[in-house]
Amino acid sequence: MSETDTWRAWLMLLRTPGLGSGVLRQWLLAHDRRIETVLAHAPRRAAALGEEAVAWLAQPDEALLAADLAWLAEPGHRLLCCTEADFPPLLEAIPNPPAALFVSGDASLLLFPQVAIVGSRSATAAGLAQARSLARELAMAGFVVTSGMADGVDGAAHLGALDAGRPTVAVVGTGLDRVYPRKHLALAHRIAREGVLVSEFPLGTPPVAGHFPRRNRILSGLALGTLVVEADLESGSLITARLAGEQGREVFALPGSVHNPLSRGCHQLIRDGARLVETAAEVAEVLAPQARALGAELAARLHGEDGTPAPVQQGWSGDPEYGQLLAALGHAPATLDELAGRTGQSAAALSSMLLMLELEGVVGSLPGNRYQRLPG
Template sequence: MFLEELPYWLALWRIKGIGSSHFRLITERFGSMLTFFSQTPDQLRLMGFKQAQCAQITGFQAGTERRLGAGVSADLDWQDASNQHHILTWASDDYPPLLREIAGAPPVLFVRGDVASLTMPQIAIVGSRHCSRKGRKLAEDFAECFSAHGFITTSGLALGIDAAAHTGALKSGGQTIAVLAHGLDTLYPARNRVLGEGIPAQGALVSEFPIGVQPRPEFFPRRNRIISGLSLGVLVVEAALKSGSLITANEAVDQGREVFAIPGSIHDPLVKGCHALIRNGAKLVETADQIVEELMPLLGYVHQQSLFPLQADEMAHKFDKSSPEGRLLAALQFDAANVDQLVGLTGMSVADVNSTLIMLELEGVVAQEQGGYSRI
């Protein structure tokens, strides 16, 4: 994705009521955000956008939407403030491939820390905020075992089981990823601020929420789909029958991920949710090795997926970025793009795009498929 595209992704993501389905429509129809933002209000209304949304879209393009422009500037300033700060979109090579597969994948991700960790094999650990001492110890021990086998532990930085899982991974020298329900310019809850500040050195903090967005109750269930979407499987350590952890487990089932649960006493209300999951098909586990053995066969798939961006980057470096080949490779993503979309993304003529695609196809860099061309 060209750098001039990013402000438009950020602006659209900040407009109330616009979600991933709108972004999917735009990327499939226009290819380029620059082309989309050049549409007239009447054209936008025909696509189903509301009057207020149309006004913000056209106002941002005209430079008259000051509040929206200030928000985008805050996002870009945050990214520029540190080489640990990253903003990814669907059009970014670094966007995690497993997350890209899920329904409702966030079109924009803010990342603080090691962006490459997002593409590595992960196991999510979730559970009660009001956990027992035994549950906290189990979460730490399981995370340590996962780290020893090369898995990253992913959770939500909440009190209780989440914090224990992150702590276990960090103590063992492994990596951990925390998915947050607010902008990355702050850390919540305050009691986990020190823990959160240590995560970027051994993993990453991740959020779909722009800079300046404060935590709200409705944001926490929403972020759970990202926790499960990044992971090969989800482990529930302790959960009551009415628990946010069960939302994550249900998201995992919908996404085709494995769900594991640790059982406990039938008299313990903290594990009633775990027992309900097991009755509904979650796998009962007693040791971390049981989960590792179950997920190990999937590592080949994850490794293959994570290699694609690396191969693409290596090939992109073969060509000068300003050359026709370099411009096309920068524009082409792993979702197929047709010639018209590539013309819009690169500014090249149809003839130049076609001739360059033929050359890249002979080089074995791109392949033609239904719907256009993609990198290989």
């Protein structure tokens, strides 16, 4: 089966009415994770999903599938499937993980240690400034800032990371051919260029209210921790924080004035056990050990021979692949693409190696997704 046929099989199943990610993953496990085999057996199972599923699998909308395939063929676009080696391991570990993600931008960023920053859509000027400043400082500390590209705190967090010349991840609740809110059209285009846009939803999916709580599990699931900046007691960001806690991730909350209604959600989180933080350094200190462990896990996952995981190594010193990378890096800044060309290694593998070197203080990241060896 050709690559196009494989993508078409994925797209057909992802668009099948009533077929959620949990059932699709069960079917994949039953058929050795081969999507073509799953599609071949899907029609006989479709009755349990409803008449719409039966009709779709019998006669899919070929124009719609063709448009999907055309979108995937464009530079920077990808369907990242759970059967692939670089599917984010943190996301794989959450309850009800997605079966696939539509991606626009640099998919390797999803492997980096992330901090989710969320909060009120109607944040105060002070809250927006705090979110932007915290995001900038966390990005400079080596974390990828992740948010939902909503109005308010989300948008400020993305801009803070971009201010620092660092990438950012936006997890959206629509198809990637839609931008919501429309005021973030320019921001969405910039994130696609300098970071990555991610969605579980197929192209054409409009902004439906029920989709945003569903995307929140992905937003928190990609991150090592979630920081809430300004939220009232009805804020959707509290859903993200709750999901982060249920996923075993750290939850941080920024306290505020008792006279500000948008502080009440954060104060409630703190009463419920969230970490009270006032600075980005406090967040980074808590998450640094987890970030190092993630780097080691990714190195083991991506550097195994014949697709099997390599044993986790204690440190990188002496590893010939790290030596090759450092030699290729030299003493002048280089982009990930340049290093991939020099070493012949995949961007995903290099990302995990650079993460380990950055956390050990051997390599530093620079604006424009560039890397440089540090003195010493």
